[in-house]
Amino acid sequence: MLKDFGPRIVKWYDKNKRELPWRNSTNPYKIWLSEIILQQTRVEQGLGYYLKFIRRFPDIYSLAEASQTEVYKMWQGLGYYNRADNLMAAAQTIVRQYKGLFPETPEALIRIQGIGPYTSAAIASIAFGYPKPVVDGNVYRVLSRLFGIETPINTGRAKKEFETLAGNLLQGNPPAAFNQAMMEFGALHCKPVNPDCLHCIFLSECTAGRLGEVARFPVKKKKPGVRKRYFYYLLVEVPGNKSNAFFLKQRDKKDIWKNLYDFPLLECNKRENPAEVLKNPVFEHLIGQTNFNIKSVSNEYRHQLTHQKIHAVFIHLIVNKNTGQLSDNSVFLVDENKLITYPVPRLLERYLQDQKILK
Numbered sequence: 406m407l408k409d410f411g412p413r414i415v416k417w418y419d420k421n422k423r424e425l426p427w428r429n430s431t432n433p434y435k436i437w438l439s440e441i442i443l444q445q446t447r448v449e450q451g452l453g454y455y456l457k458f459i460r461r462f463p464d465i466y467s468l469a470e471a472s473q474t475e476v477y478k479m480w481q482g483l484g485y486y487n488r489a490d491n492l493m494a495a496a497q498t499i500v501r502q503y504k505g506l507f508p509e510t511p512e513a514l515i516r517i518q519g520i521g522p523y524t525s526a527a528i529a530s531i532a533f534g535y536p537k538p539v540v541d542g543n544v545y546r547v548l549s550r551l552f553g554i555e556t557p558i559n560t561g562r563a564k565k566e567f568e569t570l571a572g573n574l575l576q577g578n579p580p581a582a583f584n585q586a587m588m589e590f591g592a593l594h595c596k597p598v599n600p601d602c603l604h605c606i607f608l609s610e611c612t613a614g615r616l617g618e619v620a621r622f623p624v625k626k627k628k629p630g631v632r633k634r635y636f637y638y639l640l641v642e643v644p645g646n647k648s649n650a651f652f653l654k655q656r657d658k659k660d661i662w663k664n665l666y667d668f669p670l671l672e673c674n675k676r677e678n679p680a681e682v683l684k685n686p687v688f689e690h691l692i693g694q695t696n697f698n699i700k701s702v703s704n705e706y707r708h709q710l711t712h713q714k715i716h717a718v719f720i721h722l723i724v725n726k727n728t729g730q731l732s733d734n735s736v737f738l739v740d741e742n743k744l745i746t747y748p749v750p751r752l753l754e755r756y757l758q759d760q761k762i763l764k
């Protein structure tokens with residue numbers, strides 16, 4: 406075990422930490438909100454969202470009363486919308502079942518929707534000083550390099566091994582400062598690429614640093630490949646007297662972007678010719694007797710998700726006036742000026758902004 410590890414890393418933290426609005430606070434609401442936003446999101450990107458949320462929802466009560474559409478709209482661009490669902494559900498649970506007060510132990514916190522082992526340990530230790538180690542990607546990296554741990558970090562047995570080690574190192578140290586120091590050290594100093602080993606306070610004791618094998622740690626088991634998906638969107642524009650309107654649809658299937666809004670869509674197994682896509686029976690049926698002109702066909706837009714890569718093409722049609730409706734009850738017309746109020750996937754937002762439809 407490294408001598409005086411806790412005091413040394415806490416000292417490093419006091420000197421080097423970033424000033425962030427949720428730091429130096431023991432308010433569990435702020436800590437929880439920042440942790441949920443920062444799951445799968447970089448601090449630089451999440452910071453603006455955090456400030457926006459805190460301004461609009463300064464406490465758990467205001468968030469518990471928010472509508473899904475408003476929260477989704479504020480969340481737009483962050484992705485992984487299940488986190489927004491969890492925020493709302495957890496806020497309502499804490500207000501109703503816990504009288505607006507966060508429980509103080511990891512065991513109680515983990516029963517709340519969206520609060521897993523990592524987040525429960527973060528809230529309990531940072532807000533309430535509970536002695537539980539927080540093990541995120543940064544901590545895995547720091548510990549695996551320091552101790553030369555070969556266990557692949559994306560396996561079940563790694564979780565236990567790293568938690569035990571972090572728990573032993575935490576003993577006798579202030580939990581809030583220690584946990585934040587570990588994460589910050591990984592984020593700023595022992596970075597995934599080009600860690601600053603030369604100026605590291607642990608260089609003489611660090612296994613990977615001494616052996617020059619930093620790039621080998623943490624060890625990861627290979628994951629299955631990324632699934633490619635080909636989306637063909639039909640953007641149907643209906644001219645109006647003052648402004649035009651578009652057909653929109655809410656996604657409700659058990660698929661990505663659940664509950665967000667997008668356009669009528671055809672998914673193909675491979676890249677297709679857009680002219681052929683329009684002749685597909687699904688689109689032919691949808692368009693029915695409607696007369697239209699093709700305004701444009703976009704280049705392919707790509708969007709990377711964790712296990713999927715979306716390739717999307719937008720076929721923009723202008724409907725000739727009074728030629729009928731789309732034959733799909735789940736689509737509805739939205740005035741172009743109101744489009745901005747609907748939460749849409751980032752991919753659609755990019756296209757609509759490029760076309761100056763969303764201003």
Ligand code: SF4
Pocket residue numbers: 547550551594595596600601602603605606607608611612613614615619
């Ligand atoms: S010596 Fe390098 S690899 Fe080891 S803890 Fe320091 S920065 Fe990380």
